[in-house]
Amino acid sequence: MREPSPDKQEAILATALTLFTERGFAGTPTSLISKEAGVATGTLFFYFRTKEDLIDTLYRRVKSEAAQAMCQGLDKEKTAKDKLRRLGKNAAGWGIQNPAKLKFMEQFAYSPFVSTSAHEEGMSHFLFLEDLVRDGIRNGEIRDVDPSGLFCIMASALSGLIAHALLTDDPAEREKIIGNGLDFIWFGMKA
């Protein structure tokens, strides 16, 4: 017997992430991915049935990693306000530390290449956020409007905020941008 090598699969995924981010999806042939990953064409198709399968796997992974990063220490916070602020800081921190993964998510979130099921699985990681908003409304911290709408705008605003924070290299400047942005979001939501 011989076991599948996690190394090669990881190499393929990592290389694909970089190349997709730099050259876009359609601009990155599988031949280039395998070449850069130091692997034969056939090996790529041994680990991933199709190119689409590779993309999907990558998308699922990155999305789930992002979701996990966002939850970090969330249960330590008591109020909805503090939870949301922690969440925002986590998200911004992860985005700034992982610009390639962020760009990948942005670039392909709307892409027809990513299967519907991957999209749905991607969203499922963030459903707990809606509950968070719901709780905040119940105890009067958050304005009483449709929670899914609130959540949707909040997510977009956060994504715009991170994109804007990435424009500067100065960490202090970034901190300030993120602080102001999170204020914006909180003032928009609070009761």
Added chain:
Amino acid sequence: MREPSPDKQEAILATALTLFTERGFAGTPTSLISKEAGVATGTLFFYFRTKEDLIDTLYRRVKSEAAQAMCQGLDKEKTAKDKLRRLGKNAAGWGIQNPAKLKFMEQFAYSPFVSTSAHEEGMSHFLFLEDLVRDGIRNGEIRDVDPSGLFCIMASALSGLIAHALLTDDPAEREKIIGNGLDFIWFGMKA
């Protein structure tokens, strides 16, 4: 002599918009575009040097149309608050009336297929918005934080809001979602 036919060029652009929205950019061969537009392959390349040129032209058009729609009646409003609300309503209205164009813009805003110059031209239509925010800060209506950051978050939030409003078919429901969303944005910005 013989003049270029605006009809054919328009047909190509309109067909391309629909197909790109439905099938994505890479998934839409030029042969299909010309076929659906009722035109020969060569005609497409008579009006557009390359496929990229076609995309760019379409992107510029849609972006400029959107910008124009957003400005409608903006100078009628006096306060920054009213201007922003009018702007938001215009944007939401246009997006809801033109879902295909909106989807096209969303889908390709981050795409590497759209040239950098087209991106820049696209943004230039919206620079006046930053001035609007700046004015609001100067007369104390809007919180005194970096205007470009504020503008950036505002734009993202607005885009998320429209996407969410498009999920329902009920016009009254939509009106409510948009109203709530614009409240969110305004509470986030006001001094």
Added chain:
DNA sequence: CACCATATTGACTGACTAGTCAATTTACGC
């Protein structure tokens, strides 16, 4: 060591696609 299931290879294929061009049609001025 010998066996064998599995991982890995890379040349190859079939399908597809952006863009070309020589031939043909069109419509306008004279």
Added chain:
DNA sequence: GCGTAAATTGACTAGTCAGTCAATATGGTG
């Protein structure tokens, strides 16, 4: 109606790319 310059055509080309497969290397097991 004739000449002409530009518009339109579509078969064709040169190249690319996802995915295959027969051959080979690898490493665990008995």
